[in-house]
Amino acid sequence: MNVPVTGKYASAALPPHKDSKGYYFADALVDAVVEAARPVIPAAFAHHVTQEAAFERLEGSAPHTDGAPIPLERGKEIIIAALQEFDPALGAKATEILHDTRRLDSTQGQQCRPAGATEDWSKNPEPYAIIELEYDGTMNSLVYLAHELGHAIADDYGHEAGHSYRNNPEHMQETQAYFVQSILYDHLSRIPELAQAAEQHFTATMTKNLYNVPVALIAKQAEQNIQKGQEFQSSAIKDWFGEDWQKHPRADEMFDTAQAVNKAHRSGETQIPSSLRTELDRQIEGLHYRPMSLLVAAGLFDKLAGQDQATRHHASEVLLGRQGAKPIDAAFDAAGINGIKDIRDMTQTTIQRSTASVFHAADAGQDLQQSRIVAASSAPILPTRATR
Numbered sequence: 001m002n003v004p005v006t007g008k009y010a011s012a013a014l015p016p017h018k019d020s021k022g023y024y025f026a027d028a029l030v031d032a033v034v035e036a037a038r039p040v041i042p043a044a045f046a047h048h049v050t051q052e053a054a055f056e057r058l059e060g061s062a063p064h065t066d067g068a069p070i071p072l073e074r075g076k077e078i079i080i081a082a083l084q085e086f087d088p089a090l091g092a093k094a095t096e097i098l099h100d101t102r103r104l105d106s107t108q109g110q111q112c113r114p115a116g117a118t119e120d121w122s123k124n125p126e127p128y129a130i131i132e133l134e135y136d137g138t139m140n141s142l143v144y145l146a147h148e149l150g151h152a153i154a155d156d157y158g159h160e161a162g163h164s165y166r167n168n169p170e171h172m173q174e175t176q177a178y179f180v181q182s183i184l185y186d187h188l189s190r191i192p193e194l195a196q197a198a199e200q201h202f203t204a205t206m207t208k209n210l211y212n213v214p215v216a217l218i219a220k221q222a223e224q225n226i227q228k229g230q231e232f233q234s235s236a237i238k239d240w241f242g243e244d245w246q247k248h249p250r251a252d253e254m255f256d257t258a259q260a261v262n263k264a265h266r267s268g269e270t271q272i273p274s275s276l277r278t279e280l281d282r283q284i285e286g287l288h289y290r291p292m293s294l295l296v297a298a299g300l301f302d303k304l305a306g307q308d309q310a311t312r313h314h315a316s317e318v319l320l321g322r323q324g325a326k327p328i329d330a331a332f333d334a335a336g337i338n339g340i341k342d343i344r345d346m347t348q349t350t351i352q353r354s355t356a357s358v359f360h361a362a363d364a365g366q367d368l369q370q371s372r373i374v375a376a377s378s379a380p381i382l383p384t385r386a387t388r
Helices: 016-020 027-037 041-048 052-059 072-086 088-098 139-160 170-188 192-228 235-247 251-266 274-289 291-305 309-319 328-334 340-360
Strands: 110-113 130-133
Touching: 027 192, 027 291, 027 340, 041 192, 041 235, 041 340, 052 192, 072 088, 072 139, 072 170, 088 139, 088 309, 110 139, 130 139, 139 170, 139 192, 170 192, 170 291, 170 309, 170 328, 192 235, 192 251, 192 274, 192 291, 192 340, 235 251, 251 274, 274 291, 291 309, 291 328, 291 340, 309 328
Parallel strands: none
Antiparallel strands: 110 130
């Protein structure tokens, strides 16, 4: 499909070497997510904040049904069974990694260190990836084990194809891990004693990331406001989250960003101060690092789940790098997603599935359209912190 990255959703200060590695998802893909998310987020958020226990899970892990821990060995077998069911080759690779005691340290950390990595954060002299995860028997740790396994599988497949993690496009790295995570979620839905906790974790993970899409868009708008010499309007936040925007887990970031933009405006600045530039870059790049990766991976899984085993196998190999370091376009092609319309349809289905339990928990007769809160045109420039 080869939709070029034009920078509409890019940080202006992105180093050239990152761009050359495909750091960002293409604008057309983000457009599809934004188009699907815009009518859903205000309604979902308005419902979600009324469900105190469910909303609190955005900041933490979902509990187990009956509070029973999942032993590590059982957790491994659940993940292996999930991947085996989806694609036997993935199941075999998962078995190879999880049954090798050199490759899993379940006592510390939360990362996968790629083979031969030299960076301080992931240094690993071994010729194989190593998973570090402080496994505590919770649903959260089980899901994270699958996620880090996704990174390890991609690293193994990359080496088998003759390249290293350095060749893997950056926008693909989290997508690969979330793809394996999505396979696990589906499998857990068929394990009665774990299905409820898995659904809670899925909903919390998906909605938290969905609610983070506007955070990046608001940061991008703030960047443009400074360049145009304009103040930041509170309606930019309220259009997405309504009057309860202060309850968003990242409300402080949005508030502080808006304050900094308006301070720069009052000072007559048209260049973004360096401290604010760093924060805006982090928020803008975060769109591609998390929400986009998760939503694309979940969408790909939804698309592939109903296809034959040969298609699932081929698409998995392309996505996870066994056929070489490729951008997301190649995975879409392998999954039979042809063009922007298919991507929009995939995205809409994924977002609707992500928020379904949020709406299901609300009163059945409530009109969702009434839950959308549109900021009044007379809204103040920015609410004071005291109102939060």
